[in-house]
Amino acid sequence: MAAIDSELVGEQQVVDGLYGRLDELRAQSRRRLAAVRRAGPSGSPQNRSERDAFATLYEDRLAQLESVEDRLAFGRLDLRDGERRYIGRIGLTDEEQTPLLTDWRAPAAQAFYRATAAHPDGVVRRRHLVTSGRRVTGLEDDVLDLEALAEAGVDPASLSGVSGEGALLAALGAARTGRMGDIVATIQAEQDAVIRSPLTGALVVQGGPGTGKTAVALHRAAYLLYAHRRLLERSGVLMVGPSRTFLRYIDQVLPSLGETGVVTATIADLYPGVEARGTEPAEVARLKGSTVMARVVGRAVRQRQRVPQQATRVRVDGRTVVVRPQDVAAAIGRARRQNRPHNQARVTFVRDMLARLAEQYVQQLGWEVPPEDRAEIVEDLRSTREIRIALNLAWMPLTPQRLLTDLWTKPYRLDAAAPELSAHERALLARPADAPWTPADVPLLDEAAELLGEDDQAERAQARADAERQAAEVEYARQVLRSTGAGDMVSAETLAGRFASSGPSLTTAERAAADRSWTYGHVVVDEAQELSAMAWRALLRRVPTRSLTIVGDVAQTSSPAGTHDWAAMLDPLLRGTWRLAELTVNYRTPAVVAAAARRVALAAGLPVSPQTSARDVPDALTCERVTQDALAAAAAAAADRRVAEVRDAAGAGRVAVVAAADRTAAIRAELAAAGHTVPAGDAVDLQAPLVVLTPTQAKGLEFDVVVLVEPAQVLAASAGDLYVAMTRPTHALHVVHASDLPAGFDDPA
C-alpha cells in the first residue's frame, strides 16, 4: 500500500512538472502575442500583414496549448534500457530541448498502444495514469516483461492493477455529455493499427455499431496531420459526416487533440453557395443517387449543343450573314473534339462561328480587309443581338443550377436526356421551379459543374499572377522564419499564406470549404455506407490522389441510395485499390442489448459484422407493452423516469427517445406536458438532457439510455434504422411497444 502511495506521489511530481512547463509555454505565447499586438496598426502594409500573421500564429499556438489541459499526460512506458517515457496529448520539451512528454502520435509512443506480453517491443511496463484535473488519482500497470522487471529491481508491491482495463472501462461507463470525447488514453491495438495505417490509398474500416469507427476516424485525421504535416496543412483534410447534428457531436474531438484545421461537411454542404435543405421521398433520392444520373446529366449537357434545323439570316450594316446549320455542325464538331467542359468549349465554338460569319461578310464587301479590320468586324458580329441569340441556341452558356432546374421542371428536356428511365421514374424527378435543392441534388450539381466548367480565361491569368506572387512570399517567409526562430511552429508556406491575404486571413480550411474545385490531401468519410454512387463521384473529385479513410457499417445503412456491400459500391470507383480493415469489439452498447440488436438484424437479413462486447450492464434491456393509444404517453413517462436516473451532479447523463417521424410530435407534446423542454424541428440540441429523434437523426450518436418506440414500425421503414436505433445506448435500452416485437428481439434461449 505504502509503495503504491509513494508511486502516486512520484507520478504527481512528474505531472506537476509537465503542467508547469505547459504553463510556461502558454505564458510565453501570451507575451509574444501581447508584444505583437502592442506594436499597433501603424507601419507599411508589409509590416502590418507580417504582424497580423504572427498574431494569428501565436493565437493558434495558444489555443492549442489551452486545449490540451485535460489529461495532458496519461501514460508511461518503462523500457528495457531503463528509459522512462511519458506519453501525452502533445509533445513537450524543456528549454534545452530534452523531451519531457512524447506526443501520442509519435513513433516513440506507438508501443503504448501496441505492445503486448507476447510482443513487448522493448517495453517492460506500461502504466496508465488516471488524472482528475491536474491531480493523479490512480495508476494501472501492464507488466509486459516480468523477467526484465525483476532484473531492473522493480518492487512488485509498486505494481498497481494488472492491466489497462480499468481506464478503458471507466471511460466506457462514464455518463454521456452530448459531445463526443477523445479516446487518446485508451486506444486499443486493433484501433491503433487503423489510426497509423499509411496515408496513401483508400482504407475502408468496417465495424459493427460502437466499435469506435468514428473515434478512430478522428484520431486518424489527427495522426495523419501530425505525420504528414507539411503536405496536409496546405492541401487540407476533409471530414464528411451524415448530418450537421453529427458534426456538432464530434466537433470537439479534433481540437482536444490539438488540431483545428480539418474541414467538416455533409454531402449536402459540398457545393459552395447551395443550401440543400429540401426533402423528397426516398425513391426520388435513390434514383438521383444512382450512376445512371451521370449519363443523364452528361446527355443533358450535350443536348445544349444543338444544330438548328433552319438557317438564320441576319442583317449587319447593310449586309446579310447566314447562320447555316452545316457551319454550326462543323463548329460544334471542332469544339467538342477539344474535350473541354461545355462553357469553355463554347468559347471555341463562338470564335469559329464568328470567323465563318466574318468571312461571309468580307466576301460581300468585295475588297481585301486587313486583319485589324477583320477583328473589328468579328466584334460587330459578336455584339449583334440576333447572332448572339442564334449562337446561344446552338451552344447555350449554362450554370449547373440552370441545367438541373431545366431537367426537373421541363419534362421534354428530361425525356430527351433520360431515355433509359421509365415514364414513372421521370415523373418522380419532376418538381416545381421554386422547390428548394435537396441533398441528393448536390452531387448532380457537382457533376454538372464538372461537365460545364466555367469560362475561366480571366481566372487563369489571375492564378498565374498569384502563383508568382506566392513563390516570392514563401521565400520572404523563409527569411522571416530564419530570423525569428519560429520555424518549429509553422512552415514557410503556411506563414506565406497568412501574409498573402490582405483581407481577413483565411486558413486552408476556410479557403478549401469555399472552393468547389479544391482538392484535399486526405478525405475521411464517416457513416460511408450512406453515400450514393453519385455522392462518391462528387467526393472522389475532391481527392484525386484517392487518399481516403472510409468508415462505416454496411448493416446500418438507411439511405435507399447507400450500400450494403463495400465491393459493389467501391470497386467500380476505386478499381480494387482499396484495402479493408475490421473493428471487432463493441465499446458502447451493453452486451445484452448488442446481442438483441444483432439477432434482430440477422433475422432481417442484414450483413452484420461479428463483434464482441467490451462490457455488460445489469438490466440493460427492458420491454414494456402498452396499447396503441398509450404509446406516446408511455414513452414520455419512461423517458421522464430515465432522465432522473441518469442525470449526475455535473450535468452529464443523456436520454433519447427514438421513434418513427410520424410519432415524434405526439411524444414531444407529452413531454412538454410533463414539464420538459424538447425542441422541435431538425435542430437537435445535443446539450439537452432529453431529445426526441428519428432513427436517421440518431445515426452515429450515443446516449446513456434510449427509449425506443414501436420497433416493428421502425423495422418496416428500414431494418438498418432499427439496428441503428437499438445500438445507441451506453447503459440501457427501454423499448415501448404496442405491436409484436420484431423477430429476434426475445432471446430464444
Ligand SMILES: Nc1ncnc2c1ncn2[C@@H]1O[C@H](COP(=O)(O)OP(=O)(O)OP(=O)(O)O)[C@@H](O)[C@H]1O
Ligand atoms: N479505445 C476506446 N477507449 C474508450 N472509449 C472508446 C474506445 N473505442 C471506442 N470508444 C467509445 O465507444 C463509443 C462508440 O464509438 P464510436 O461512436 O466511434 O463507434 P462507431 O463504430 O462509430 O459506432 P456507430 O457505427 O454505431 O456509429 C464512443 O463513446 C467511443 O468514445
